[in-house]
Amino acid sequence: MECRKFQEHITAAVDNVLEQREKAKLDAHLAQCPRCKSEFESEKLMRNVVKSRCQRTCAPSHVLRRINDQIDAEAIEPERSLRWKKFLSSQYVRPAIGFALACIAVVILLNNNTTINTPRVVEASLLPQNDIIKQSLVNYLAVVKGEIKPTLASSQVGEMKSYFEGKTEFPVVVPTMNNCILLGGVLNDFGGKALAHVVYRHNNSGIIYVYETCWETVLGGSPFHLAQDVQDELKQTNWYTTTSPDGYTLVLWTNGKTLCSAVSTLDENTLKALLSASQQKY
């Protein structure tokens, strides 16, 4: 439908940010399409109604007072949440670096019926773009939303391993996990370093997304970022688990030269059990 193409141009035109050439095309279309013209008028009206009716208010004065009181109290006796401090020590806010997202797409129905019970929560919004944990979460969400398309859709572990063979400087881990079906995988890179991505479905009820890269590269500090205490724990125990505020579980583990990061809505114990059981087969 012709009109479909103009839908978002209408929005941009209503906000006076539509570029000249596009605006001319839109005007021409509106001149001979009463429905779109009506839609344009309609949207413009909505914008005006909201602008004219909705006033901003000031926060009541006691809000500022309470905030200042909190800050004073905080300054005297800093938060003693060891779990937070431990994880959030030195990492955040380097300049954001864009990166190309991996391409795995599968159509999924998520059936979420597990509760998350975990000691550690990571504030993902505060992590830099090149952080391993942040990238894992962002990719996981993109997979679940169906925003990325597959390069290799396969349920055969052997086929998947062959696909990755020789393309990365680390062995790609394609675990066989109980109650899980392999859905697909893809290879890409970030900052010149290879990344492998593997996606599973657990029991028709959830996606497990696994992000993999070279552990030595991560230890080198560039191009990836991973908090020091996460690295330390991985060096000591080979495992690290945490959750995001939205309730997604992350399990990181090292397997020789490979660093893996799995994201899922499964609870921490289940996910870790699945992953460690599969490791024994290597």
Place this chain on the structure above:
Amino acid sequence: MVRMAQSAVTEKQREFQSEALPHMDFLYNYALRMTYNAADAEDLVQETFLKAFRFWDSYEKGTNVRAWLFRIMKNAYINRYRKEKKEPETVEYQEVENFYNNVRGSAAESSDLQEAVFSNLLEDEVSRAIAELRDDFRTVVILCDIEELTYEEVAEFVDCPVGTVRSRLHRGRKLLRAGLLEYAKKRGYVEEKMKD
């Protein structure tokens, strides 16, 4: 040692107060429109600033502090009010299709009529209708139409592409129109006009 630590703390407080606190009204307004409850909005704002103060060292000086604060608040809002929703909202293609057809069907009224119907609505009704929008639509309508941020600024705040901001705004305004029409009908204004 204690004296040095003391002055470092005061410095941090001073910095925070001069750079972060000025954005309190902006955050309060957003919180109010999202929670539609003054007490909840106040709690959310207080929680946001406390978190922001604790993580102040991780804020990169010179970057957009308002966007940084906004993201902290948005997370706090999700944690408090949307905790039960662990899955991200997926867009059903059929839903989009139906929606498009339904709303376009009602766009045949003259623009005079439309203007009359909607311009008579009260602030309270408009605010309610906005509060009834789904979170992601509501956010862009608030940030673009009330707070007057550009698409690019909203994209930075919400951490999504500019195209997504534009399409959410487009749908959000349509949904708002449907909501406002209901209020207009309730007040009898629509029927009245049609009798003329």
